[in-house]
Amino acid sequence: MTGSQLSHIAMEIGVTLLSNGAETYRVEESMHRICMAMGALSAEIFVVPTTIIMGMTFANGDHMTRTHRIHTRGINLMKVEFINSLSRKVCYEEMSYEEVLTELHRINSTPPYPYFLQVLALGFVAQMFTLFFGGNFQASCIGFVIGVGIKVQTDVMARFETNIFFINIVGGFIAATVALAASGLGLTSQMDAIIIGSIMTLVPGLAITNSIRDIIAGDYLSGLTKGIEALLIGTGIATGVGIPLSLLSAFVRV
Amino acid sequence: MTLITSCLYAFGGSFAFAFVFNIPKNKLVLSAIGGLLGQLTYIIFQTIISNDVALYFLATIAISLYAEILARVTKSPTTLFLAVALIPLVPGGGVYYTMVYLLQENIELGVTTGLHTLGISGALAMGIILVSSSFNLIRKVMIHNKRKKKAVAISYKE
Numbered sequence: 184m185t186g187s188q189l190s191h192i193a194m195e196i197g198v199t200l201l202s203n204g205a206e207t208y209r210v211e212e213s214m215h216r217i218c219m220a221m222g223a224l225s226a227e228i229f230v231v232p233t234t235i236i237m238g239m240t241f242a243n244g245d246h247m248t249r250t251h252r253i254h255t256r257g258i259n260l261m262k263v264e265f266i267n268s269l270s271r272k273v274c275y276e277e278m279s280y281e282e283v284l285t286e287l288h289r290i291n292s293t294p295p296y297p298y299f300l301q302v303l304a305l306g307f308v309a310q311m312f313t314l315f316f317g318g319n320f321q322a323s324c325i326g327f328v329i330g331v332g333i334k335v336q337t338d339v340m341a342r343f344e345t346n347i348f349f350i351n352i353v354g355g356f357i358a359a360t361v362a363l364a365a366s367g368l369g370l371t372s373q374m375d376a377i378i379i380g381s382i383m384t385l386v387p388g389l390a391i392t393n394s395i396r397d398i399i400a401g402d403y404l405s406g407l408t409k410g411i412e413a414l415l416i417g418t419g420i421a422t423g424v425g426i427p428l429s430l431l432s433a434f435v436r437v
Numbered sequence: 438m439t440l441i442t443s444c445l446y447a448f449g450g451s452f453a454f455a456f457v458f459n460i461p462k463n464k465l466v467l468s469a470i471g472g473l474l475g476q477l478t479y480i481i482f483q484t485i486i487s488n489d490v491a492l493y494f495l496a497t498i499a500i501s502l503y504a505e506i507l508a509r510v511t512k513s514p515t516t517l518f519l520a521v522a523l524i525p526l527v528p529g530g531g532v533y534y535t536m537v538y539l540l541q542e543n544i545e546l547g548v549t550t551g552l553h554t555l556g557i558s559g560a561l562a563m564g565i566i567l568v569s570s571s572f573n574l575i576r577k578v579m580i581h582n583k584r585k586k587k588a589v590a591i592s593y594k595e
Contacts, residue, residue: 204458206516259459260520264513271512295459304456311450315443316530375537379530383450386527389458392520395565399573421536429540 184221186241188280190249192273193217195287197228197235198251199266203259206393207232208400213270220274232256232408258389265290305384306330313373313380322373325365329358329381337385347412348419354385355423363431382420387413440480447476447525455521464517467507471522475500479526490556496526497564505572519565528557 197214201207210230218226218239226239233253240246269286272278278286295301309330313323333354340350362377371377390413398406451472455465478499479492486492504518531554538547 204516205514209514258457260514260517261459261461264461264464264517267514268512296456301457304453307453308450308457311446311453312525312529315446315450315525375533379533382533383524383527383529386524386529388454388524388527389516389520391527391561392516392523392565395562396516396519396569399566399569417532421532424533425536425540428537 184280186223186239186245186247189218189221189223190237190239190247192221192280192283192287193226194235194237194249194251196266196270197230197237198253199262199287199291201230201232201235202253202256203262203266204257204389204393205263205266206396206400207402207405208397209263209267210235211402213267216274217270230402231405259295261293261295262290265293302331302334305334308384309333309381311380312383313376316376316379318371318373318376318380322371322377323380325362325371326377326380329361329377330384332357332361333381333384348415351385351416351419352423352426355382355420356426357423358382359424359427360431363427367434378424382424385416385420387416390416444473444476444480448473450525451521454524458521460517460521464511464513467511468518468521471500471503471507471518472525474503475522475526489553490560493526493528493557494560494564497523497561498568500526501565501568505568515569523561523565526561528554531557 193214196217197210200210200213207230211228214228214230214235214237215226218228218237222241223239224242226237228238229236235251235253236248237250238246238248269283269290273283296304306327307330310323310327313326314320318326336357337350337354340353358378358381362371362374362381365371365377366374390409394406394409394413396406397403397409448469452465452469454472455468460468475496479496482492482495486495500522501519504515504522507518508515531550535547535551535554538544538550
């Protein structure tokens, strides 16, 4: 395997891991192990949530540097899991360049769960957490509607590359407005449970987890970045919920 | 009764979130059980401990242990199980009530609730840090010992 082929494989694996929600140290470690297992003399890899920088030297004295900028980041833990087992396989077994490439292509073209299932799932999340925070069945059905609405809204806004802060403001706004309207119409008396339950769909669970795990691993830069992302999302949700609560509560008797 | 149903709701919420995170089919239920486990720990210790933050800390320790052990057994990333199981413990209610009190210009209650929420978030972070660091330490020690044994065996052969 030539040096450029090796760097190509390592970079593809790193990019797929990072843009689908893996921790920073996992990306660095996987790429480093692959480089060393496939014949590099030394490899230095630096990863932050938006960039990968990789430099390596070979036994014949050549050296090579590659960088990659990550523009879109999503959450697809299925790919993280598959890439994780692929990189383990690459390190322990002999695999040719073409074999690894076909395997990578197969992983990258694995379809996620169907879209309607994801929409229903997020509605179900809102419903379950409305019940969890003390709502009755009727309140939970309103929560379900809000959850479905928030999922569609976040996806539409994400397609137009809106920033994450604004997406969550609008999400919180929808949750509070619908809950206020429902309680204003007399459909429910448990507005609080509905709002809390439906904003749980926006909670940045993965950002929190990854930020803590990055800080443990010593990647303070990535950990802080993700922690601030989680904090911004939380603030955005609170802001979004606060706007209708302060403006509309004058019109709606709660 | 409400305590048991809250466990089921936590399980349902986690299970649905596993779909959103695109967790592989064979690990959907396993990761959702983490959410149930966190709530169960919270409820069990509620009978002895009255401090909220300590309860969240214990619940986080339980789910982190679960996630780390399961990750070693199934050879998959810990995040897969941890991120889903953590969701029911995230203090969404705390954030909401902080904001409501502040909007009602009830500053004192707002700040109290806000600090309490901050305490809960800290407890979540500390719980994960404690368990993950211990697991890392154990792994490092085991690797170290294995190398030592190998070196000793080689030197005996020579």
